[in-house]
Amino acid sequence: MAEKERFPRPYQRSPDQDASRPVRHRVVIIGGGPVGLALATDLGVRGVPCVVADGKSEFGEGSRGLCYAKRTLEILDRLGVGERALAKGVTWQLGKVFHHEKLLYEFNLLPESGHKMPAFINLQQYYLEQFLYERCHELPDVDLRFQNKCTGIEAFPNYARIRLETPDGPYELEAEHLIACDGSRSAVRQLMGLSFEGRVFEDRFLIADIKMLADYPAERWFWFDPPFNPGQSALLHKQPDDIWRIDLQLGWDADPAEERKPERVRPRLEAMLGKERPFEFEWISIYSFHCRRLERFIHGPVIFAGDSAHLVSPFGARGFNSGVQDTDNLAWKLEAVLAGQAPKTLLQTYGLEREAAADENILNSTRATDFITPKSRTSRTIRDAALSLTAEVPFARTLINSGRLSTPSVYDTPLSTPDTEAFGGTARLGGPLPDAPLARPDGSPAWLLNLLGPRFTLLYCGDELPCELPGSMQLVRIGRDVMDEAGLFQQRYDAKPGSAYLVRPDQHLCARFRRVDTPVLRAAMERALGWELPR
């Protein structure tokens, strides 16, 4: 197997380890993988001090997260690593679905232009982790502690005490807010004895990363019942560094120990790719997939985010793409609560909004997995009927489910101010702002999303806001600070003169008006901060 690059995480003793009693921090994050580091970066960008503890001494092993969706890239851009990810990653938006050897249909995940970020990039998880790790070093409020393994936790009403094991021995910390971002086998979740309910899909998948020079396009290719894997499925993705990711469904009866041997895998891949192109293995493993979630993501001072809270099968790329939406949702709420700008109950809306998102992700991932791996004779027959009809009638295509790829969450949340007037366009209340290309007065281009800072933003369509701007809101005047020359803002937002859009710090739209005054704006912002929630 090829020698893979490793990304070291050095240990550094902390003054906390010499303190006479456990030091209390406002935020401690357990888990320094992509979700933990995304949260740390977000808090760091917001000036909220946090500690990140992770037991590992190096990263880079395995074949893990790969496909990062547009919304994720927009969040990463806000965190300062989006352009780096885009530059290294393989951009794609087209997919092809094959049945046997025949192309069934193609799909395009971003059929419109005028967005900074593409539909998807493929990027090895270890690169994303490394970019976030390096970004964290630029943020003085982020205290990274690797080789600090969480081995104990006690939750009290207003804080948690954590035991960490280090090369210098154990020590304890206290956290007002403990955020568990420690993955599917979360130590925090297990130490707290919380049950992680769901189901396992009775099937096995071979995951192989191979290094190969090939000119397949950067498209997601999925096969139902291909000749090289009869009765099963296959998936092919292009990665950076001439690495290709192949998923082959093997069936429940496959023997994992046998199937992961390179001498078993090579003939399968040669049948799939042909024998003309040499390749070397970077990674091989056999997986079964699960869909699970914690019933509640918040347990006193402990909050769960990412795979520690919810687990999905990978069809649809809803792992990190939902984990980063968790942290996007949480960071500004933590900041607001810690700064006394919002009541503590605001944090409960993280649970409300992200538990609903997890249900949506689990539903979609489950349905895709059931279509790809039908569990009964009849479900297989119906599935195959849909496949057989696809070449013959237009509707059948909509039934074919090789994975419903991750889309951003649209929150049905008490934090939003319900619309009192009709708004068309593609912007949705509770959803993230659609991006739009704008121009500054000097003619230089600006992307709408890049104009949003870490606070609430009011987008106002006009020269001058007709009322006083409530404090701590950022104002962007469309038509004065930036121009909608391409008209895409107007189209996507159904904007008219005087229209105003209030945007949360996570770039989700929480209120919109055809006419504004200061009381209306203030009420919308207070509502979005949770001041109207029952205490």
Added chain:
Amino acid sequence: MNRQIVTSPNLEDPDGLYAAFVVAHQGLSDAQSELLNARLVLILANHIGDPDVLREALALARAGLAPTAAGEPSPRP
């Protein structure tokens, strides 16, 4: 709840329908017949479209069919 689905007689030629079904399946193996039925279900479902009607139809079709003994999985494909 108001039933949307039509269960009163609505076929002009019931005998003709039965005959057409028989003819459609002629010469097919059991596996092919299963596939034909599944294709037909999907085609008719799409034609109907209305999710309430489809839901009622499924419930009506399922009613009176007892599942196999608890814990017994259906045969794997």
